[in-house]
Amino acid sequence: MDFDLTPSQQELLCRVAEMARDRFAPRAADYDERAVFPAEDFEDLFREGLLSAVVPADYGGLGLGPYSGDVFTLWMITKELAKADLSLARCWEGHSNSLVLLAGLADEKQKTRWFEGVVKRGEKWVAWSGEPLSSAPGEKSSFGTRVEKTAGGWHVSGSKVFCTSAGGADWAILLVNTEGPGGARHASASPEGLLMLACDLSDATVTFDGSWWNPIGMRATVSHRVCFDRTFIPEDHLIGGPGQYLKDGWQTCFIPHYAASFLGAAEGAYDYAMEHLKRQNKGGDPYVQQRVAQMALNLETAHLWLRHVARLWETGKYEEAKLAGSRARYAIEHLAEETVRHSIRACGARSLNRPSPLERIYRDLSFYIRHDNDDHILSMIGKSLLGQPFDPSFYKP
Ligand SMILES: Cc1cc2nc3c(=O)[nH]c(=O)nc-3n(C[C@H](O)[C@H](O)[C@H](O)COP(=O)(O)OP(=O)(O)OC[C@H]3O[C@@H](n4cnc5c(N)ncnc54)[C@H](O)[C@@H]3O)c2cc1C
Incomplete structure (x- = not known):
């Protein structure tokens, strides 16, 4: 799809797509199997100058982010990484989202010190809240x-x-x-x-x-x-x-970023299905044709949502952007899940037999969308429409 990207944005995204396809996708099954951090992928991202994507230009980075005029390119980078490996995309999101916080809230001394670590030494960041208080059945420790x-x-x-x-x-x-x-x-x-x-x-x-x-x-x-x-x-x-963090609603910057990852996983499933279906010459089946069409429409819709939300951030319509990000996240979660389901139904049981990228995408996406509760997101959107108090950052029941 044409999103009026500049030649330099297009060049950057092509470079990321190539790296993701040629280097990150082939490593994904092994990282998943051993449940280990994608260290080599991060070394590549550092070597290619991408670890500093969100570091402001004055500190030697590419200056991407919701408050710096170009967040769509960041989300499309994330989408390309997620297409290769959704786990990698989550680690990358954690790093990039942390740098968004530093760019927005750190003082000059902190920025100089910490951004230098990212740009020159490839230091990786992450943000941790995770303290669920009620224990799950069988859980031995409390947090x-x-x-x-x-x-x-x-x-x-x-x-x-x-x-x-x-x-x-x-x-x-x-x-x-x-x-x-x-x-x-x-x-x-x-x-x-x-x-x-x-x-x-x-x-x-x-x-x-x-x-x-x-x-x-x-x-x-x-x-x-x-x-x-x-x-x-x-x-x-x-x-x-x-x-x-709460008063400025920083979580709203990251919600559509999660959706970009969901979209990448869905696109990975679509690509797998297309290759599979062409190889097996199943394109003549009218049901397959419909599933392929539905998957493509889902991906297109998800891209349009993200472009819309990104434009709100990029044109300074921050209050609209905060709410629209949650609406996009809800819509894209379901579009992505449906796309993966269509891929599996069109390709059959062998697509879920390891090693298969579709099998991994299915497992990864099922888990990752639990990061927030879609019932509560929808309820928050309803509250906003009904004129009730709502919080677009966290979705309290
Ligand atoms: C792959 C992955 C990576 C993550 N990485 C990070 C990270 O790097 N940093 C970080 O901070 N967090 C991270 N998270 C955590 C995430 O932000 C949530 O904190 C985590 O998913 C909560 O776990 P839970 O769903 O088991 O918890 P719970 O809080 O127990 O929620 C379970 C369900 O109950 C609902 N619920 C909660 N309270 C109520 C209530 N009172 N009434 C009715 N329903 C309720 C919830 O909405 C949810 O649907 C990650 C999550 C995943 C899945």
Whole structure:
């Protein structure tokens, strides 16, 4: 589809698509099988200057992002990575979203120091909130952190789960709450309780527990449990002011980014199906024709949604963009799931026999869309239409 991209945007996306197809896609099955961080992919991204995609141009990056006039290119990069490997895309999203926060909220000293680490040394970032408080059946450990103010900084103790890129990233933005466990999704704390603290993950008091992580999909995101044993975070590692993450609605920048990943997975399923169907010469079947048409329409619709939301961000219509991002995320989640279902039905049982990219996409997407609850997203959209109070960042039931 033609999205009026400039020649340099097109060149960048072609380069990413080529890397994803030739280098990342062939590695994906092995990362998934061993449930390990896609380290070689990140080395390639660094070597190609892509790890700095969201670093502002003044600090040596490409300057992409929701508040810097070009977020569509960022989302299309993510889509290309997700097409090759949805786990890689999640780790990449975590890195890019963290840099969006640094670009928007860090002070000059912090930016100089941390962006230099990304641009020159390939340092990888991630943001961790994950403190679900009610335990699931069979779950042996409980999760949650406590933050204690101390001379010159804070001590963080306890644990977080769903810590994407655990053991792979160098820095994590910890979303912690001074009012007790819960992270950004604390049920009742005032917004000011939420702090964003940059944590150097080489600190000996930070340990990684992979025993918790054995999911159906997204295995290579290594979203392990991470434990903090009175980890000291100095005062100059506080990013933005207390509560700013919630008050400015930063989560809304990342919601359509997740949707770009879902779209990439769907496009990967479509490409697989087309190759499979052509090879088996099944194009004459009217049901196959309909499934192919439906898949293509889904992909086209999802792209148009993302282009629409990106334009709202890029033209400064931020309040509209925040809500439209959730609407796009809901729509694209379902378009992507349906596309994968059509691929499986058109291609048959062997498409789910390992090793098969479609089998991996099916598992990864089923798990990743649980990142948020679509019932609650839809309800939030309903509230916005009915004139009721709504929160487009988190979808509280
Ligand atoms: C692959 C993957 C990677 C992730 N990476 C990160 C990361 O890097 N950083 C990060 O911070 N987070 C990350 N997340 C975590 C994510 O943000 C959620 O915190 C996590 O999915 C919550 O787990 P859960 O669905 O089991 O939790 P729960 O909070 O137990 O939710 C279970 C379900 O119950 C619903 N629910 C919750 N409370 C209520 C209620 N009171 N009444 C009715 N329904 C309710 C929820 O909406 C949901 O549908 C990741 C998630 C995934 C799947």
